[in-house]
Amino acid sequence: MTRVVAQGTFDILHPGHVHYLQDAADMGDELHVIVARSVNVTHKEPPVVPDEQRREMVAALKPVDQAHLGHPEDIFVPIERIEPDIIALGYDQHHDDEQLEAALSARGIDCDIRRASPLEAEAADRLLSTGRIIDRIVDERSE
């Protein structure tokens, strides 16, 4: 039984999220997803959709076995509970694989870190980014 963890903000869902989660699920037998708390999304605009509602939507996706809200202060607490064999990072996530591995082993957590693949837009009207969906809404719905 190989347990995989994926994580992210998942603010406004799009096919890029589904691709990432399917890729992560294909790495093992059971997929757990940690949904970042709004207070921890500091590297970009904070999410529009509330924490629990983002968790609920991720939990409803086919590749996902369980979706958990992240810990507000210590991102390793959910990992310690889930005990994954693999952490699947998204193709563009800012985390440094080696630093993350070192931080995990300092906490006594032993798991593989892998990268998922990107889903590229094959047509200009595909919106495979939450930021781009929001930009489109702002452009098309403002006067």
Ligand SMILES: Cc1cc2nc3c(=O)[nH]c(=O)nc-3n(C[C@H](O)[C@H](O)[C@H](O)COP(=O)(O)O)c2cc1C
């Ligand atoms: C191994 C790992 C565990 C994480 N656990 C949490 C957590 O418990 N709570 C949380 O708010 N965010 C958690 N995060 C998410 C990060 O804090 C960050 O917000 C996330 O990378 C958002 O990235 P995005 O830009 O891909 O959406 C975790 C990230 C990683 C790599």
Ligand SMILES: Nc1ncnc2c1ncn2[C@@H]1O[C@H](COP(=O)(O)OP(=O)(O)OP(=O)(O)O)[C@@H](O)[C@H]1O
């Ligand atoms: N087009 C895509 N292909 C593959 N993975 C994706 C794609 N878009 C997002 N992901 C992955 O989904 C996870 C969560 O992404 P996140 O919630 O940051 O959405 P986003 O659409 O990338 O956001 P934003 O556009 O605002 O930066 C990340 O691991 C990210 O790499």
